[in-house]
Amino acid sequence: MSEIERRFRQVTGFTPYDFQKEAIEYLLDGYSLIVRAPTGAGKSEMVLIPFISELNESLPSQLIYSLPNRTLVESLGNRAKRYASFKKLRVAVHHGKRVESRLFEEDIIITTIDQTAGAYLSVPLSMPKKWGNIFVGGVASSMLVFDEVHTLHPEKGLLTSVAMSIESSKLGFPFVMMSATLPESFMEKVKKMAEKKGGKVNIISVDDENEIASRKARKIYLDTSPLYSKTSLTAEEVLKHLEDSKNLLIVVNTVSKAQKLYLDLKDKIDVPLLLLHSRFLEEDRQAKERTVLEIFGKKQREGILITTQVIEVGMDISSSKLLTEISPIDSLIQRAGRVARWGGEGEVIVYDVEKKPGKPYAPYSEELVEPTIQALKGVELLNWQAEVMLVDKVLSKPFENYLDPYKFYERLGGLVRAVYEGKRAYVEENVREAYSVEIALYENVEELKGEPEKAFALKRLRVDFRVLAGKFNYLQEIGAKIYRVEENPLIDEYESKYELVEVQSKEDIMPFEFYIISGISYSPEVGLLFDKSGEIKSFEFEEKEHLFKLELKELRRETWVEHSLKTLDFLRTYMLPRYAYPIKTFAKYFGISKKDLISWIELSVALHDLGKLNYYWQKAAGWQKGEEPIAHGFERIKKLPPHATVSAKALEPYLMEQFDEEGLFKAFYLAIAHHHSPWSSKYQKFKLIEDAQEYIFSIYPIPDDLILRKSPSGSFPFKLNIDDENEYYRLYGLVSKLLRISDRLATGGESYESIFSS
Incomplete structure (x- = not known):
């Protein structure tokens, strides 16, 4: 047994399956993975355990694990915290209702796909936008995991995750994309797209479900006779099945149908009846989910659950019988995954829907449901081999079409727009169709x-x-x-x-x-x-959760030299060792030495506040000629002019001499210019104080003729494009993160641990 297998068993309590061992070997050899494995096969452990063992060595310094919804995030987050405790790593569970990561700085971040996309696009969804480029640095240099990707909108969230993954593997940062229902042709095409850009990718596909304990003793029978006889799922149909099963799971395609079925049944049965869908207030939905887990968890008892797509992922429940309306094959397989989940026999009965003109299978497309209906003919046993066959048969062509170059570049255009506009709505547009x-x-x-x-x-x-x-x-x-x-x-x-x-x-x-x-x-x-029949006509007021405020302690008076040296010290003590893997990886990609890359990062950090040596800034801060220039802890005389963009402009001659490659120049230039706001593009007129060169040279040895000492106001004539300059955009994010966190720690006089949520 290898060391990693031994650690796997120690942390999880079970020996890894063959497909998990194969996946781990490829990960530790620098490969990205596209994984197709049944539900309950341990895909998450296959990623988490090697990362916990090898972060900042064979694998990156951080892992960002993206899931489609909050329920999944909460469930996996608890497991990840337990696993990570073996090495005392920090884990954040991060979504709109639980904001645990202030700066995407934890070792492992379990989050939703929209939070990851917002971070990547410099538009964090749960933090002030002015911190956006710190979040870019987190996503840009992490190991990215996208799980349950079949649930993402194929032309939005799925393509966004594919685009992010391909760019990661190109640079040498591994990604993992996982699902139980990805067609083989799609996996092969993503692999080829990544390899064309220089990435190393391997496909892991489970062939035999008998390897997996929970699947080995499981047998699911499929009854499609109601579907082909055009029978709809009604209260009468439910009552028929209630005669021989007191534990029923019922899944319909719309909230209105779920509500109607519930109201039709509530006075006709003598077992607990539950309704769960997306249009409940948060506390009511959580209470219902707890009751669902009590009835349909491992200690099962009598009950009926009427629900919608919300049950397809995220809830660890099981029933012996599922009544479901027809839906696309990937959705149908996920619903069937809630039957005999822990082994034994179960039955899935598929019904037709009441069709409406225009969109007969709403909310699903006819192009996906009709082929599913055709493919199900003759299928009586729903095992893993049947699921793989059905997915490949129904979804191969649609998923290949999603990767059509036009659609792919259209999605890249959407990502560019989100970065330039800086609007959270545009982030959502790149993730969800809803x-x-x-x-x-x-x-x-x-x-x-x-x-x-x-x-x-x-x-x-x-x-x-x-x-x-x-x-x-x-x-x-x-x-x-x-x-x-x-x-x-x-x-x-x-x-x-x-x-x-x-x-x-x-x-x-x-x-x-x-x-x-x-x-x-x-x-x-x-x-x-949408009527007056409910008892509540007005919602209550509540104390809203606000964005984290990264307040600094009261600042003591600090000279410009003191602050610059302190910031550089924090960089060298905390940030450079913390991000050794991405620094090494970027250096290798750009064909430069690690030593040179570190020296450029140190330059950016050491002189990030060069703009404070602007005479107009010092005067507004109350500085008098003959005094040491100040950085913090003063009583300002008048409004301070912006200094970050001035820092970059004053360093422009030196940076131009340092970099032959325009993209590298822009990455470092903008990281300095944006160390207070990622959208800054203008600088005000400036002239440096008389002895500026003396102070600059005491921090970093730059020749006097390579410092721009004065300039009228102006604008930067360039930006970094996330599409055709992605590698530089990512490097910009990493440098911004190192600079801004070092600056914050130096400014507040706080410990590194202070930036984490308690």
């Missing part, structure tokens, strides 16, 4: 009009904006009103920052907005209701 809106219910909207900011303290939930737009005419008929919480661009001391604007037509309902609705209702039992 353009959601936030909704809060409040009967007396007049109360809010005087203080519209109070609306943000209301509890709220999300729905697809098209659902709300589709209900608009009906809501008008029943007297309901919809208001958009809109930012007011004309602000003075007498006006609010926001106002409530009544929506006059369904065309005015746009994604990513926040709406207040009066005249409809909510039920903790049934969820959001």
Whole structure:
């Protein structure tokens, strides 16, 4: 038994399967992986254990593990913390409702795909945008893992994860992409795309499910007779099956169908009946999930669960019988994964849907459901071999089309737009097809009009904006009103920052907005209701979770030289050893020595505040001629001019001499210019104080003629493109991260541990 196998068994309690051992060997040899393995096969452990053992040695300094939803993040996060405790590594569980990572600096970050995408695009979703390039540095130099990728929108989230992965492997940072339902042709095509760019990629596909204990003793029978006889899933059908099974899982394709089926059944059965879908308030959904786990967990008891796609991933539950509406094959296989999950026999019964004109299988496309219906003919046993055959048969062509060069470059264009615009809505556009809106219910909207900011303290939930737009005419008929919480661009001391604007037509309902609705209702039992039948007409106010504020301690007076030396010391003591792997990897990729790359990083950090030697900055800070130039801890005389962009401009001649390659020049230049804001592009006029060269030389030996001593105001004539300059964009992110964290620690006089959430 190898050392890594021994560690695997020590940490997890079980011996790795053959496919896990093969995957680990490839990872430690520098390969990226595309993995197709059944649910419950231990894909997560296959990644986490080698990383915990080899970080900053054979593998990168950080791991960012992306999942499609919060439930999965919470579940895996708890396991990851237990595993990582063997080496006392830091693990953050990070999503919109649980913001544990302040700066994406932990060793392992378990998060959602949208949080990873936002970090990569310099638009962190749960932190101030001014910290964006620190987050770029985290994603740019980490080992990236994308799990359950089949659940991502194929032309948005899936392509975004493919683009990020390919660029990682090109530079020498391994990625892992995992799913139970990826077609072989798609895996091969992604592999070839990565290899064409210089990456090393291997495909791991489980051939025999008998290797996996939970699958070996599992037998799932498939009954498609209701599907082919055009039978719909109704309350009567449920009651028929209840005669021989008191533990039933029922999955339908829309929230409205789930609500109707629940209401049709609730007075006709004598076993617990549960309803779970996406339109519940957070606390109600969590309470329902706990009850679901009690009934459908390993200690099973009688009960019926009516649910939607929300059950397909993330909940470790099982039933002996599943009644499901037809859906695309990958979705259907995930639903079937909740049957006899821990072994034994189970049955999956597939029903037709009530078709509506235009989109008969809504919310799914006819192009995916019709081939699924054809492929299921004659399939009576749903084992791993059948699942692989069905996935390849139904999804090969669609998934190949998703990687069409036009669609791929269109997604790259979306990523570029998100970086340049810096808007969180554009991050969402690159991840999800469901353009959601936030909704809060409040009967007396007049109360809010005087203080519209109070609306943000209301509890709220999300729905697809098209659902709300589709209900608009009906809501008008029943007297309901919809208001958009809109930012007011004309602000003075007498006006609010926001106002409530009544929506006059369904065309005015746009994604990513926040709406207040009066005249409809909510039920903790049934969820959001587009009528008045629910008992709750107004949501409660709550204390909102705010973004982390990285407040610094009160600053003592500090000279420019003291601060520069202290920042450089933090870099050398903490950050350079911490990021040894990415520094070595970038140096190798760019064909430069590690020593040279470190010297350029040290230059950027040592002289990041050169702009504070600007005469106008020092005067505004209260400096007097003959005194040591100051950096912090002063009483400012007037508003301080920006200094970060001036630092870069003053160093421009020296940086131009250092770098033959334009991309390297831009990466370091912009890392210095952006050490307070990633979107800074202008500098004000400046002239350095008389003795500036003496102070600069005491920190870093730069010839006097390679420092620009004065300049009129201006703008930088360049940016870094995330598409065709991706390697430089990533290096810019790493240098920005090293610089800004070193600067923060030096400025606050704090320990490295202080930057982590307690």
